Amino acid sequence: MSQPVTTNPFIIMIINMTIVFLVLTAIWGMITLLHAIDPTKKPKAAPAAQPSAAPVPKPAAPTVAPTGMPQEIIAVIAAAVQAMGYRLADVKAVRPVERPGWKEAGRTQGMRG
Known part of the structure; x- marks a missing residue:
């Protein structure tokens, strides 16, 4: 060694x-x-031309949709869905999601505080 x-x-x-x-x-x-x-x-394909988004008409006065949400919020959600590449016809319904966990957390925090 x-x-x-x-x-x-x-x-x-x-x-x-x-x-x-x-x-x-x-x-x-x-x-x-x-x-x-x-x-x-695969070879890169030329990017397809994005169709221009039609402007969402703004209502004169804030009205409430049948879901209880203002139409401005529904218009913003529809614009976001369209910006992601979907068609407005793909949106079936807009409704708030029930989140019981948030209520429970608020109650628990209120009891502690």
Whole structure:
């Protein structure tokens, strides 16, 4: 057997960390190369022209829809749905969600406070 080159733990740590980072850099380079020459990647298609969104008419006075929500809120929800790429015809109903957990949390906090 031969004598070890060094017994200093800091030198050994620096050598080991250098080797680890060199291996990680090599793996990163191989992954980048594989992404560049990937034969299974589909060619990028030209982005389709987005149809312009029709402006939502603003009512003269705030009225309340049959669901009990103002029409402005329903218009904002419809605009958000349309901005996500859906059609307004895809919206079937707009109604508030019952959240009993919020009520219970409020009651519990009120009892503590």
